[in-house]
Amino acid sequence: MPIPVTRTFRESLAAADRPLAGMWVCSGSPLVAEICAGGGADWLLVDMEHAPNGLASVLAQLQAVAAYPVDAVVRVPGHDPVVVKQVLDLGARTVLVPMVDTPEQARAAVAAAHYPPHGRRGVGSALSRSAYWNRIGDYLATAADRVGVLVQIETAGAVARAAEIAAVDGVDGVLVGPSDLAASMGLLGQQDHPEVVAAVRTALAAVAATGTPAGVNAFDPALAEQYAAAGASFVLVAADVTALARAAEAVGTRFR
Template sequence: MEHGPGGIPEALDCIRALNAAGTSAILRLPENSPTWAKKALDLGPQGIMFPMIESRKDATKAVSYCRFPPDGIRGSAHTVVRASNYGIDEGYLSNYAEEILIMCQVESGEGVKKADEIAAVDGVDCVQMGPLDLSASLGYLWDPGHKKVREMMKKAEKSVLTTDPAKGGAYLSGFAMPHDGAGEIRGRGYHMVAGAVDVGLFRNAAVEDVRRFKMGLVNESDSEDSSEHDKDVDDEKYWSDKQNFKFR
């Protein structure tokens, strides 16, 4: 819900489709706010991702938005929301905190500096790296492969990996990129890897289809030109032959 046009109703449709396929759903919020977190969590996703987390304070707030009082400030309507099966799941209040994956995105220079503190916050299960926003924050918009951006990425990665998930630390998650494939980031110790993006798959397929169509037109045009040339030669020969025939 951060960059796409969808909101809560669209997210619900996506969750239904994913659940029907036996796939876990993680919702990324538009911002780190209690209102968005409350509405998203009430839908019953298996995970929630907070964008642009830059400090321990930001991460602590994010976790508080996912917890009911006294552990947090999440508003309660658990008897009538989808997350508790509309109140039928009697054990929801006892299990909800263990069954939701809380992810915090580190995607700025400030966030990288505090990555270890963010990962150590109680309740933060996973730190998600954001290479595109990080490149923009460092002055290299749309150049996540820049040397300085990659250096900052590695610094943040090491900071998160030094925390032990078994002792309250966080797992490391990231997006596969053209310059930094899924195998590469997995090899650097990432626990969770986001692969292809659906929009990118559709776009690439459409662009490739148009490219093939255009190449077909070019080849067809070349073929027609060749045919016309052969036809012109045949025509010239034909008329020449007729003229020669006339003059005999």
């Protein structure tokens, strides 16, 4: 039986000649995830932190988007290494760990994603979709090449340590989160505030200077373009639920 060939987001970033545009997948629906997968985005972020997603719904969404030429990244809800292990066993090729404030936390995130001696991921390949139930005969030996780790910096303190975090061996990319960054700066809900924008640009530059890809969340097209010009390698530019909400409102406004 042929084994599907997929690659990590790390490999897609390395091959890209432009910033990669991504879309949040937050509805928890495999159908909506598949619709988004066919929409032309370079990558999707299936969210477990701020969305009604558990292991079963993440699995269904990974299965739904697998046939499409789009990278699927899963944001785990926190730093629990058990959840990282479970999400990888489901077949996620790249995980995003939120709220990483220090190099030590970044190292822990990397360790959670890799087998010993490089990490502490539990071994269950015979039982997991990641190894196609041992149909990938060399999965354990090649797992480090099959898994990617992104970390998210979302506070002013993390911005100050952005270069140190990005330089951690095994961190394949750093995503800046302006929403929580704004909150940490006393500017809750003001992601476009000049001080927040300046902090994001500082983080992007610090990360890029280490050679690690830097990304950012920016639903405002003008900000997204500004961050791309400032060196962002990947940018989240939309979300399934907000796109649906705005489209539904447009229908209601026009025909009500």
